[in-house]
Amino acid sequence: MKLAKTAKIAAITLLLLALLTPLTVTQAQQEEGKITAYVQHYMKMDRSGLLLINDTVSLVTEEKQATIQEIFVGVPRNLKEKLSHITAKPLTKPSIELSVEKAELWEENFYGAKITFKQPLPLLPGQRYIILVSYTLTDVVTPHPKETSQFNITFPIIPALSLQAYLCNSTLELPPGARVLPGASHSTNTTWTERAVYVKYLKENVEPFSGERAWMQIAAPRIQPIECPFMQRKIILSQYGRLEIHDTYHIVYKGNGRLTNLTVPLPPHAQSVRARGSLGELTAKQQEGNEAVISLEVSVDPGQTTVFTVLYELPWSEYVESRGGSYTLKLCPNAGVRWEVENFAVKVVLPKGAKIRVVEPEPSLKKSTGFSYTIEIDYVEETPINPLQLSLSYEYSPIWAPLYPTLWTALLAFIVYAAARTIRPPPPVPTVPIPVDTIRSFLNLYKRRESIMRELTAIEEEARKGRMPRSRYRSRRRRLEAELARISKSMEPLKEELRRAGGRIADAIAMIEIAEAELQEAESGMRRLTIRYRRREISSDAYKRLLRDYRKRIDKAKTTIDEGLLRLREELGA
Known part of the structure; x- marks a missing residue:
């Protein structure tokens, strides 16, 4: 009887706990506050065309305590190809360690950084926790096809956040002397100073993942993409x-x-x-x-x-x-x-x-x-x-420090003493060994460099005729240019060693370098001539005559380069 009574009391207790638990969870959820953000979105356009962005994100909760584990900060997905690097760090002390990784959310039209706090971040009402998110965008400047000092620029005028932003204050800093031309995608306010030009845009109550892409035309003679x-x-x-x-x-x-x-x-x-x-x-x-x-x-x-x-x-x-x-x-x-x-x-x-x-x-x-x-x-x-x-x-x-002057002084004194003692016929000049391995390495690198340059010319022609997608063209071009830079870096010490060898080898290197400069100048002149002819700035007869002269210069430069390379190959067989 006593055992049955105890079991009945335990059952009633479990039933009460089951009924009260959902109420407690619901009450706790209601007590959890909502975190929102205030954003200072500062963009700076460098002369090179690189866009540097600093987003100062202030996290706040108005009425109730809240916690946050992660936040997403970035740009709309249609700017994905332009975003290259992104970092984040806390500005509020004591700071909480955080990690940053790139993330892409298709449904939210987002690409940027997923910022995760190592520990959940608690926020009290009225308290602010500030994070600085920095990132760079490339290829945001497109030159005007006719005007050399006019450009079209594309940029994120509103960043994409995973939180609602009460206020987003955006500023775009342009180089001094820039002018914003009519026809921009957003209505902005522009301020001119001696130091820079500031384009400002303000928006309230920005919904989560509501980043905006903007474009405008500017006249900026100091931009050099x-x-x-x-x-x-x-x-x-x-x-x-x-x-x-x-x-x-x-x-x-x-x-x-x-x-x-x-x-x-x-x-x-x-x-x-x-x-x-x-x-x-x-x-x-x-x-x-x-x-x-x-x-x-x-x-x-x-x-x-x-x-x-x-x-x-x-x-x-x-x-x-x-x-x-x-x-x-x-x-x-x-x-x-x-x-x-x-x-x-x-x-x-x-x-x-x-x-x-x-x-x-x-x-x-x-x-x-x-x-x-x-x-x-x-x-x-x-x-x-x-x-x-x-x-x-x-x-x-x-x-x-004084060792080398001392050595030179002692050497000079010895030479004077030896000359005073006796004058003897000069000893035979020692034969400088031919740096065979260096010449062979230089020729191999030069051959590879010429192959890459031909491939660059080929893909540029394919892209110009529309036979290659722009994204694939940019990817291949960057890969080839990076390899070309590595080859040029590897060739420099080889050139120095060949110059020190003197004689025919040094003459061949000098011949190649001078001819390369002449070739580059002639090819540039030919392109400028073609542009002038298409604009009808010169007659057909003048165009043909000048084109013939440029081709002669190009052929002569290429012949000189081949002669220099042939001299180096002859040294290998000497």
Whole structure:
């Protein structure tokens, strides 16, 4: 009897718990607050055509406490091909660790970042938690087919968020001197200053995943659309306390008309700026705002590539710490670089006699030549929103600085003494061995480079005739240009070694380089001539005569290149 009574009480208790549990869950759900956002959407158009975006997202809850585990921030899916890099970091302290990965949601028309908090983020009423989301968009600038200083630009005027936004304040910063032309997709307010031009747009109560794509036409003479498939930053540490930088660029021009000079960004405090091309010194004029205008060696037409090097110095005390005989170099390797670089290489040359202690990150190559050490670090992609870090510690004795002048003085004294003692016939000049392996490697790379250039010409013709989709064309072109940049990088040390060999080998290299410059100039002139003829700026007779002259120059340059390559092949058989 007592057992039955106990079982009855237990059954009643379980029934009451079952009835009360849904009520408790429902009540807890009702108490969970709703999280919304305020967004500062800031976009900056670089001279190169790259669009840098910073979204400051403030998360708030109005009445009740709420928690959040993840948030999506990005752009509409029709801008997917243009979004290249995206990062996120918390601005509120104490911050909660978060992870970022790219995500695509078809039903929500979204592409961007999925930001996940390592721990659920609690928010109290009136409290704000701020996240900064940074990303870059490429190929947003399309040159006008006729006007060289007019462009069509496409950009996300409203970002795509997984939360409702009470307010989205959008600002587009354009280079100084730009003008917004009539006929834009959205009605905006424009403000002009000496520093820049600001295009502003405001929208309230933005629903989740309601990002908007906008377009407008602008007149901006300072925009120079380019791509940079390869860049090498060479950092030279001198034994005399000088920090010299050599930036070598491979630039592809994407604008309309001819490019005769290019504005290049510089790191802060850069001084003594110079420039150098394949044939000698170039004119470089340093400007305010950490920039320099470089006069190119040969004018560049759309789709063509140009290579040049910018040289400058940085203040030693800003980047190098010294304690006795120990030195530490700390800097951001991509400081001042406002372009996206597909293949970015950093090379550090230490003073003679220095010994490396610690390098972070781990270099891909360590090389010693005599008493000099060189390290190289390769990065697959470089973007302005991802600052890189380099720390290098080494030991160096000040005895090495006066050592070389002392050796030269002693050598000169010995020569004078020997000449005074006796005059003897000069010894036979030793025969310099022919660098067979270097010549063979150079010829193989040159052959591969010519094959890639022919393939680039072929796919451009296919795309022009509409036989190849634009997406496939861009993908193949970028792959070929990246390979071309790697080959050009590999050929430079081979050229230097062949120049040092002297004689016929050095003459052949000089012959090839001069002929290549002549070939590039003649091909550019032929394209400009064709454009002028299509615009009916010259007569048919003048067009045919000038075209014949350009073809003669091209044939002569190609013949000279073949002669130079033939000389190198003859050296292999010598």
